[in-house]
Amino acid sequence: MAKDITSKLNDYSQWYNDLVIKGGLADHSSVRGCMVIKPYGYAIWENMRDALDKAFKETGHVNAYFPLFIPKSFLSKEASHIEGFAKECAVVTHYRLINDPNGKGVIVDPEAKLEEELIVRPTSETIIWNTYKNWIQSYRDLPLLINQWANVVRWEMRTRLFLRTAEFLWQEGHTAHATAKEAVEETERMLDVYATFAEEFMALPVIKGKKTPNERFAGALDTYCIEAMMGDGQALQAGTSHFLGQNFAKAFDVQFLNKESKLEYVWATSWGVSTRLIGALIMAHSDDDGLVMPPKLAPLQVVIVPIFKTEEEMNKLHEKCAPVMKELKAKGISVKFDTDDTKRPGFKFAEYELKGVPVRLAMGMRDYEAGTVEVARRDTKEKSSRQFEGIAAYIEKLLVDIQQNIYNKALAFRDANIREVNNWDEFLKTIEQPGFISAHWDGTSETEDKIKELTKATIRCIPLNNPQQDGVCVFSGKPSKERVIFARAY
């Protein structure tokens, strides 16, 4: 393979970068920390968005759109929110440029200074709850189940394409409820939506859990998350769902008349996933030949590479394949017949492997005569010659198999790399291996901080439905009732 992809084993980080850039998913831009999402990467995001949007709507949510800008004072209204979000962000201070009187170009007009600075939203709780104040008066207005697809900005100094950039795309759900119970149910429901999406579409097994107080969203009473294992054994938080209690309702004075005609503060949740999931998708499944796309999210599911010498041959092959392409499209399967005559088949094979196209068909004149076709699957790289007759039905089934196989492989890898650890020496040794550690923890922030300081490992989550068992904290030796998941993380 002459694709110039760094080997995963040699340099995981460079391998990842090579896949993103050479696979045509994204590019760095001239704006520090901001990426360009290229068409192939954006097509993956569109597939993710469509699947998630459908799931949100099926669970009763509607979409809306709130302003990009947040008045600076809003960020100060919720005490813990500000600590988490008000720091590294893009600040708009002026609203006009003028021609530079001393020369070329433009300068900021000093006369056009905003009375109050505007912050480019790092997340929208504040502006949304300030709006909900006008929308919620009575229990009849609840629940309010709204989602927003938007761009957000968090000023990051060290950026990595998809995983951490100053601007990224995401969705943020913001719901309002009459009771704490309903809000907690919503928080858990959306965690399930995320987990189902990760497993069924991304072929990515996840651990559902709660964050420790240290790792909670700024302003939440409880943060639920799904945690996934990447190919290097590190953890990636793939989605979060927050129970916000009445914090934002109190900060923005959002009260409603309950059925007993008494005023109460509204209960809130928020939940989100972002283009970071594209990073997770890449790191979970890909290999040294390039991307491996789960069929359900692949921008292109099937490619047909004709092998021909003359245009006449190409036309014959195209004519032969046309009915099959029609059949596949009718089944909702995307397919491309590659007519490009400036590239050789071997080059094309490598290109489609790099792009992670799940199924590749190749057909030359010998196949044409014999009524056969070569079928290659990207996940296992197996090739076989098959009867052309009935190939569409075969491909339909094959795509299901590939989706399942990618998931099974990721699951087996993950399960083989979660290790129960029972003492500190073992912890120090094990944390140097790829994977997660399941260990007892005494429940204190001090221990959590100390472990992070010594090993860079954080508590990824306290798994839901966690078996309760007596044990002692792997670090402090104090008593513990359950194991938690430690890992180094993206």
Added chain:
Amino acid sequence: MAKDITSKLNDYSQWYNDLVIKGGLADHSSVRGCMVIKPYGYAIWENMRDALDKAFKETGHVNAYFPLFIPKSFLSKEASHIEGFAKECAVVTHYRLINDPNGKGVIVDPEAKLEEELIVRPTSETIIWNTYKNWIQSYRDLPLLINQWANVVRWEMRTRLFLRTAEFLWQEGHTAHATAKEAVEETERMLDVYATFAEEFMALPVIKGKKTPNERFAGALDTYCIEAMMGDGQALQAGTSHFLGQNFAKAFDVQFLNKESKLEYVWATSWGVSTRLIGALIMAHSDDDGLVMPPKLAPLQVVIVPIFKTEEEMNKLHEKCAPVMKELKAKGISVKFDTDDTKRPGFKFAEYELKGVPVRLAMGMRDYEAGTVEVARRDTKEKSSRQFEGIAAYIEKLLVDIQQNIYNKALAFRDANIREVNNWDEFLKTIEQPGFISAHWDGTSETEDKIKELTKATIRCIPLNNPQQDGVCVFSGKPSKERVIFARAY
């Protein structure tokens, strides 16, 4: 009707505002000039977006995403672009907030000043062409057919919901071509896509034309547009498609090796429509009872209002309607059965009229027994009692009729309000009537400016395929070869 909607005839502008606010389409926000697009308004935008996105993809375009921020210096690179866009815009100057040492809240960290200010994109030609520089080397890389769905910001002092706001949502296509001919073809192709969308989905007849040099997009050699007539006779520019020549390629040094291995500058187009179209949709079709939604864009196409006294009756009616709802959904028609027992049928009727739901069915126990149902269409407000048997097929056809009828009505209104005017006195009289004026113009900016100054009317466009005829300019009396469209505009 007690909906508190101002009458269209009394105060068109207030009528519009009432529909937007009371129809639940959008709200003002706490951020000056920025709107909140509420769920019902956003659902219209989703339908518009999906229809347009499909048309873009069918014409070979793909989506991508470029940074929100544009370095200030980029705006200065294309000389005429800067005059048009670099002025009223949001300027990011800092990237951090800190706790106010003198008290509560946060202040902008004076240490965190950006070396170069960033502009929140008012349009993306500059950042995109700066990126294309890296993507285009050879004629093999062309054409590059990319679209972006995004938010943009233009600092507007006088704002109106959907029609003119500081932040709005839009799509912007940016294509790169090897020849001027191909770029012009693309510009015209996308104008046709917009016109077809306006007519077939929005039920909005449009005039396709070219802008005069005065009204061109800043940086374009030619701006094509579609112009529509609103219910008050004013014009609204519903979409533009620009032939940018080699201006941006030269500004950002984007050259390619042509087939003869010679370096050439790339040819460009850009084209866009925005959430402004929602404003157009409202103003083109609605009446004093509320919105009138063309079925193809209606968030809800059919509503069933059961008329019942007891829960048992409601259940019977629901059971009766369930198979029809299933049948409608299978036809891709959205339908809701309104079970709310806290509102009376008359209130609900008014609500759905306000929302513009194209078809309303009402069924009481007498209908239930008789096997009938009342069908009301929103566009004409006609009601009739019909056999329940076969109602789904009837509704399917009715929705097509309604779509066509809304278009026909808008077309008849428009055509009745385009007036040929041949002298200045007549012009001054006619411009005070609602509608467009078709008149001869001498082709000079001076005359155009003078007419605008005296009457507030602008040249909306020089229609495509305009009949050539000798005449004299309505203002200057100088010779003219064709008539152009004058109007006051949104």
